[in-house]
Amino acid sequence: MSGIVHGVVVAAVLALAGCGSSSPTPASGVTGDITVFAAASLTETFTRLGEDFEAAHPGTKVKFNFAGSSALAQQLNRGAPADVFASAAPANMKQVTDTGTITDTPTTFARNQLTIAVPKGNPGRSPDCRTSRWRTRRSPCARSRCRAARRRRRCSRQPG
Numbered sequence: 001m002s003g004i005v006h007g008v009v010v011a012a013v014l015a016l017a018g019c020g021s022s023s024p025t026p027a028s029g030v031t032g033d034i035t036v037f038a039a040a041s042l043t044e045t046f047t048r049l050g051e052d053f054e055a056a057h058p059g060t061k062v063k064f065n066f067a068g069s070s071a072l073a074q075q076l077n078r079g080a081p082a083d084v085f086a087s088a089a090p091a092n093m094k095q096v097t098d099t100g101t102i103t104d105t106p107t108t109f110a111r112n113q114l115t116i117a118v119p120k121g122n123p124g125r126s127p128d129c130r131t132s133r134w135r136t137r138r139s140p141c142a143r144s145r146c147r148a149a150r151r152r153r154r155c156s157r158q159p160g
Contacts, residue, residue, distance in 0.1 A: 031060055032060065032061070034084065035065070036063065036064050036083065037075070037076060037082040037086070038064060038084070039067075039086060039089075040088075042066070043064075046066075050062035069088045073092040073093070074095075076101050076102075086109075
């Protein structure tokens with residue numbers, strides 16, 4: 001494969017490899033190395049999908065570069081070669097589309113939401129977004145630009 005393909009393609013292509021029969025399918029014309037730049041949060045899932053893809057397409061090797069989406073976007077904009085970029089945040093995808101590194105229109109293939117799961121009745125008295133205790137709690141990345149810190153700050157601004 002040549003050129004960079006946006007995140008939806010990796011989701012579709014690699015996910016399709018995990019569907020259907022467990023035996024490898026005949027050659028589909030996909031061979032060689034496929035380089036995937038993917039957000040670190042996708043490591044476990046994409047590694048498994050890559051293994052399934054390789055099994056379904058003999059002669060194909062999926063090589064991964066897992067890191068923070070902003071670091072991956074910087075690498076791509078500096079000319080690092082990749083066939084696929086799966087970003088965890090639209091802002092980082094925008095960085096590579098704005099520079100023309102990716103010319104296809106990106107498509108969202110997954111969404112996530114920060115959630116705190118507690119036992120019924122919340123016996124441990126975990127903080128709620130609406131409490132001042134939550135607002136003053138600092139996450140390990142509270143000063144960074146990471147998604148969890150941004151979501152925590154957005155949550156703390158919600159009316160109680």
